[in-house]
Amino acid sequence: MEKINIIIADDELLFRKGIRFLLEKELSFNIIFEAENGKRLIDFLSTTEEFPDIILMDLKMPEINGVEATKIIHKTHPNIKIIALTSFGGKSFITNMIDVGASSYLLKNTTPKTVVHTIKQVHNKGFYYDEIVLKIIHENIISATGKRIKSDLDKKLLSSREIEVLELICAQMTTNEIAEELFISPRTVEGHRNNLLLKTHSKNVAGLVIYGIQKKLIEISPGFNS
Template sequence: MNKTIKILLADDEELFRKGIYFLLQREENIEIVFEASNGSDVIEYLQQKENLPDIILMDLKMPEINGVEATKTIHKDFPEIKIIALTSYNTKSFIANMINVGASSYLVKNASPKEMIDTINEVAEKGFFYNEVVMKVIQDDIISDRKANKSKFDEEFITSREREVLDLICQQLSTNEIAEKLFISSRTVEGHRTSLMLKTESKNIAGLVVYAVQNKVIKLDVL
């Protein structure tokens, strides 16, 4: 039985938010724990630390505290919570900005219901979900904040096994899929992943992927 994914919905457009609510509540593995119409309500709810969500669907344009600023705060104070950015805009600058501040995925509001549910499940299982458009933005070095704070990559910085695990993470394989492919246990994969995050100072898997792509740790053909 799949683990229940706890979702927080944050969008100031009530009709849109309710539409997502009624769509997601039909999914057996999804539970809506809170709805918010602005970033302030999101942060206030999280600070209560009761029934924290696994994933926040975060609209970018909201009153009081917008989705970008809320994402920055949440990424810093609650790095274990994954954020899927919701926006009407699909420009490179918007994508780059949200990945910079810690979003685990990026979903355009005209996406299909299936795309949204698939994205939620991917993020819940793997920690992030970047489609080809997002990976191209990262590869093109448009995202710069994290890269500027990292020293030049040292070839001996990570072990050969860690590099193999990192390659497969960037291919968006799950922990179990990586374990099967490398003939190691899931716990061993998690150990390598933890080590990689510590070495690269990444707060989550999404940040680790950004680091790997921008420092050319992985081969471009895996993208």
């Protein structure tokens, strides 16, 4: 069984131990470290030989907060996926974390089942946004202050195959599922994915989904995450 290596970063000891107890019930989850602040987390990543696949990141922590830690880690370890797990549900907090590269955003009052499901979705697909987060992303895009790009899909920017791959990424398909759908190899899919990241200036797969929303390749509907 493939193990998903996880780090929990939160300044509340009781919460860290509680979420660890919950996650360790999953046979595929392996908790490799706990950090009480962003500095401790970054120091660990700079010296460890066992890297996490997923970091559960609180926003409000001493020394280095979750937003700054996410920004730093995304630059130094871009393959690590970060899930915000916080008490703050305001639009500005969600938008900020997504902008700096978070692959998902959860509130601490969510269900244990949702936390487990989100971790697995992020590990398999690179991102997971529920309906609330998707609506906030959409509102930010269409607002006057939201980041804007050309409204029409630029045929010169993306090839027809890249557009196909992008549409399937937005449909939440995994690399292997996309390969089967398009009758190409997973390695070829990864090549197209990397080209999409470069061409759209996206930080990660989550950024490609946001790009897909901007280009109206996916609709914000109740069934998106089903």
